[in-house]
Amino acid sequence: MTAWRFPGAAPGEIPVFVPHIGVDTIKAVTDAFDVGWLGMGATTREFEQEIERFLQLNDRHVVATNTGTSALHLAVVLAGIGPGDEVIVPSFNFVADHQAVSSEGGEVVFCDIAEDDLGADPASIESVISARTKAIMPLHFAGIPCRINEIYAIAAKHGLRVIEDGTHSFGSAVDGRPIGSFGDLACFSFDPVKVITSIDGGALVVGDEESLERARRLRLLGIDRDTAERYKNKRAWDYDVVERGFRYHMTNINAAVGLSQLRRIDELIEDRRSACRLYNQVLSDVPEVVTPQTDFAEASPFIYTIRVLGGMREKLIDHLRDQGIATGIHFMPAHEYRYYASARRADMSVTTQISKEILTLPLHASMTAAVVESVAGAVRGYFGS
């Protein structure tokens, strides 16, 4: 079909995800090795400060972690979730979120999603609030902000914590304010396929100094005073261990990768936005396809998903594969996994329907219009549009 070749893909094949590792990132890694301090250190701190700047945080703070999942887990601990406590999480989500709750002995309660933004549905959240509910954990699906203002209003009314899953939405905004710059706790991921990567990594945003200190301690095995030394590429040899903790810190090398990517983030987001807008435009009049109902103005798009109506998704997947176009499914509903079979849940009709229809098309930064058009054209062609 075509002559281009994406890293890791056969000639002519279009993968769902393509990492963007340029010479700038390679050089950043080489330089980081030259410093000779591979573990958490000054570069980790610099990455945190640059994230704080990018997210326009004034009095809020960033704690870098080794994965997005560990950021979510730290948030669950900070929110005080323990055995018997319930956390309301959309089932239409990656299981990392549910497992972060389960890790602390908390109980996952599944809520449904809104049909337009595919994020947590506020009415569904309210329908499952009980005396044991401690927190709400909404996801901004695909980088498209969910109804977060309504969710904060519900949380305020019932005295609940909010853990925003921003793993899809680093750089997305609500009413002009970046996700993470307001509200309660927010988590991000820099895993290999996210909008920017640190190979593996994550970040937690907390709202006050006390939580910052606790999060840093939890991140480093409950050790009370080593973080300040490590930020100077040094170690403390005498310290106390004051609580249970984890090995969740980010290394200098990962931070160097993350920093190099963060320097290009405006361009990476703009490229992805343009690709999403072009997809929406080319697919707008295909009756069997529902495109995202947004102009992406406040979205930092992580994936581009469509809904395929009329039970045609599996056949479309096969058709696209025959054309060398890979697709993905985000997500299978978590309330159907064996481990969560007995978890309490709201009415799940939208999740059940959407999870049968949702299809992730390839989305990369520096995806040319020609590539977007060939993917969208293959979808149109299948439906004879």
Ligand SMILES: *Cc1c(COP(=O)(O)O)cnc(C)c1O
């Ligand atoms: C990527 C992702 C995570 C976890 O992030 P990792 O960095 O891979 O641990 C959690 N939830 C969702 C929805 C994600 O997409």
